[in-house]
Amino acid sequence: MKVVFDAGVVFSSAGWRGEAHRCPLAMAHRRLVAYATEETLKELSKLLADRGDRATHPPATTLSWYQDHVKRVEPGPLGKQRSRDVKDDPYLACALHKPVTLGPGADKQYYETHQGKLIDAKGLKARYVRCYSFGSDVDLFNGYTEIEVWGLPGR
DSSP: OEEOOOHHHHHHHHHOOSGGGHHHHHHHTTSOEEEEOHHHHHHHHHHHHHHGGGOSSOOHHHHHHHHHHSEEOOOOOOOSOOSSSGGGHHHHHHHTSSOOOOOOOOOOOOOOBTTBOOOOOTTOOOSEEEEEEEOOSSSSOOEEEEEEEEOOOOO
16 A cells, blocks of 8 residues: 655654554555655654654654655645645645556445355365465454465366
């Protein structure tokens, strides 16, 4: 997943261990890729200089790691002001840095039971099964995002 974090969220994630702290953890586990522009990173540095001494955990190390791992992009063109708050426009420009490559799919929706989507293989044998999953810091379970089953064509 591609994301653009507000400087306040990144600063909170570095200085306190609340909900915002999940953002850099998700980056570290490669569940998402964060993007930033030079302008948004300057705002983050300003927050560190102004409020860094108020944090319960020293934020400098986490913020340094974030700046090393965030993807730096050129802001996309906005034209006129696009948000109610002028300070949010740099984040919109960052999100619009290039055309969106993903969008709504054309697949029909399906409804799942508590067992997920069941597919009848009609007795076919699989040769390989690849499971894409992600761990959780909330409970002991993995969430599966995709399962691929590969086999040889029938004879």
